[in-house]
Amino acid sequence: MVYFDTNQKTVRSWTKRQDEKAIKMSKVEHLAKNRAIPTDRIVEALELLISPGDRVVLEGNNQKQASFLSASLAEVDPGKVNQLHMIMSSISRPEHLDIFERGVAEKIDFSYAGPQSLRVAQMIEDGMLKMGEIHTYLELYGRLFVDLIPNVVLVAADKADINGNLYTGPNTEETPTIIEAAAFKDGIVIVQVNELVEELPRVDIPGSWVDFIVEAQKPYQLEALFTRDPKHITELQILMGMMAIRGIYEKHNVQSLNHGIGFNTAAIELLLPTYGEQLGLKGKICKNWVLNPHPTLIPAIESGWVESIHCFGGEVGMEQYVAARPDVFFTGRDGSLRSNRTLSQVAGQYATDMFIGSSLQIDQFGNSSAVTSGRLSGFGGAPNMGHDPRGRRHSTPAWLDLVTSDDQLARGRKLVVQMVETHQAGNVPVFVESLDAISVARTAGLSTTPVMIYGDDVTHVVTEEGIAYLYKAQSLEERRHALAAIAGVTPIGMKHDTKRTEKLRQDGLVALPEDLGIRRTDAKRTLLAAKSVEDLVEWSGGLYNPPDKFRSCY
């Protein structure tokens, strides 16, 4: 309430959030014992703790999901809880959208909507979902402390003790960051846990940051998103992997790096102990990694290639292996992985030589997007790691190797590599005149086109045809020609000019396999350090324990 004192100076309450929280807390006193809400009364509790219009963070990234809490939120009475402004790293589960259909929630800010991207686009068109903005993970976390400060956060942990201390185990991920935004701004922190225990293996988040604990009906959902079965790696991917190792990793002396998800980078991981070893590169490149515990990295780790790995999150089945390799992974006193998506994104942005990833569409200037017709899939972490961080000031050999000017103020550059086959499955061309994202932006009423990685941030593009060294291009036109030279029989590639390509090869803007000393016929599956999930298990000495869906493959 605002009122005026006798001097006409405004007098106001400075504890509005505290007061509102106190009222909410008193409403659930009869429900909660200490901090614990009984499992079967969570819907009732949510109805008392969440007010109409509240900003609510619901945890769910591409791996861990607060699935019990999201299912419960979908059951609240829209007459009591409505018009919520949801903030979610990932829209992954059906109920994440059901809450909008039911009128509980109204607006969304998010990062990634892979599995639900079609429905998201449709619901926006139907006016059932009010779009906030699409973010890369790190900017979404930043906004939790600036203009998207939450009223309530719904998150997931493995275990809690009676004092509310939390154990997140290998999947710490973004839980501490989300909780911090609410706990220190008089928001309400509700945590679903797999179990309540007497004593925790270690404390990942202090109990004084937590308001309520609820034991979930079943453990939170966890996706094995970073597992690629080597069985499905093709010889084309092996060829591209060899080119990348020779023409990028070795050429620029890449020491620290991030690999995106996918068969292309899985191929590279499995070529290091074979092809990389033949080239004498062990101990010289690829030493410090920022990535999830990819099972396909096991052979490289076992062969002594890898000095360290910092992880965004965990990976199903890798728990025991990681715990047995503490010199490589970040682990806690209990032995298990400590991941941290926020810090890993900071490291991936600022402290690595290279980001390498894939995309669904690339235009003639190298702009790329994973948003294709009718799908609003978002970005995840790619934009954060896939750009040249202009705040970076330290140099490394790879970073300096990309200096193209002798200006006294010239600076190095981060390697941002796109690795794609010229066509997707079904013979759909990856290289296109214009991104679908442009029309998606129009339909969804976005202020800007959802580009995942901008062409002027991309330094290299690798296809089965060759490598385009885009960082050397002096003009947009030259960039276009270099891309066309490796774009195969796509709308862009068909425009390429043979003479021009020759010149670009001479100038080092384009390299074909033969320019790198690679014979296409050498790209065989026999080069893979592991050819199946079974091989990975063997490399791990039985420590890797693949989920059933991958087991069924061998």
Place this chain on the structure above:
Amino acid sequence: MVYFDTNQKTVRSWTKRQDEKAIKMSKVEHLAKNRAIPTDRIVEALELLISPGDRVVLEGNNQKQASFLSASLAEVDPGKVNQLHMIMSSISRPEHLDIFERGVAEKIDFSYAGPQSLRVAQMIEDGMLKMGEIHTYLELYGRLFVDLIPNVVLVAADKADINGNLYTGPNTEETPTIIEAAAFKDGIVIVQVNELVEELPRVDIPGSWVDFIVEAQKPYQLEALFTRDPKHITELQILMGMMAIRGIYEKHNVQSLNHGIGFNTAAIELLLPTYGEQLGLKGKICKNWVLNPHPTLIPAIESGWVESIHCFGGEVGMEQYVAARPDVFFTGRDGSLRSNRTLSQVAGQYATDMFIGSSLQIDQFGNSSAVTSGRLSGFGGAPNMGHDPRGRRHSTPAWLDLVTSDDQLARGRKLVVQMVETHQAGNVPVFVESLDAISVARTAGLSTTPVMIYGDDVTHVVTEEGIAYLYKAQSLEERRHALAAIAGVTPIGMKHDTKRTEKLRQDGLVALPEDLGIRRTDAKRTLLAAKSVEDLVEWSGGLYNPPDKFRSCY
């Protein structure tokens, strides 16, 4: 030890770091009771816990210093502890360099060396200090998880309990990030605390992350770095402040922002409740802030301008005021501020419309540096917040307002504003042909020139002459002309072409005070909402408690 088993497969230890830590821990068993090292035996303990060549993080940023631990490190026997690779946010105290002179440490990676910048440059020239790299804070933190993983960290907290749980109070700053890098990679975490207590007001860092606690002889050093006495704000600074509010904040609709340290931005803070109010801007701009608790922001907060503030660290004397304004500041259950330098840097980079700061030198293209002849001062957080974060994907009105193209893939831009008088004290020109940093880089053997903010990241420059809207410049030449138009009688300004300046004013690339409807004669100290530290105390209702050195001024 590496050996081969019968199948010629390499067998190696994967617990080298764990084993080394266990050995070190056993060596101090006789010294430490539980986790507590007696105050008078810390030097002995450091000699046993730190091995030659170790990577050691010593906490010390521009505010909080682990001063007891740094003084103790300077006392260890260089025969026992030597060749250390130090990692420090800030080189602030004399003993930070004494350890190099004494042969305890050899190499340094850092962010900022304000008070010691002259000595740093000299010691590098004399070969007494081996330079690593200069960083912005966030990239240094990132490297702690990639290629600068520490063996030992020496940090500071307010209080600890017997289980090692830590209370950092208002100055959480970067302590959790530093500790995380060591605690989860089998490094050793040593914390100096002001006192050991039975029960903590709140837990900022869990005890299971901490190895040793030592009660310091006296509380850690804490600098009142963000306090500017309004008494010293000049009318020129007020003029510049009015121009910034009118020609940048209002024009672009700036909602979220960071202010650097300095009298220029302090002037703006004190003009919001007067000049800003006259313009009817309250509730329309400057709502969400990322900055330390600047005392000069008190009048704007009290007048209802400020919705939220997230802080890098605390500020001496602001403790009670902050605790009484929880709707604005992030605070814990104990009532006191929760700062977090890492998260605040993320927010300042990605989630704000604008960064505004100052510099000592700006060249003809807008490149700026705080490194001047003979001084290797480093960067702090400026490069991180003073650049266009190309990973950003969400839009805000201010960000969109800087779009200058109608390309379908055009994106917005962060406002990066430099606000400088054309001359420093002693009539030294700020605008120069070439940055001193170029020769400093040569002398110190740096791989790149230590530029603080690059010209192509700067969107606006404000001087007492006017504003240059550099983001509108279509070429380097146009950028140079726009800068010259507002550079006064400096080497750059004297080259300006009057006709050209007229054209730039018409095209909106340059604005003089009259173009913004500001009369120079209106820029009076009477416009400041507070004219002294005493006024600030009054605005705060007696809650602000300035340090003695500022009290002595009134």
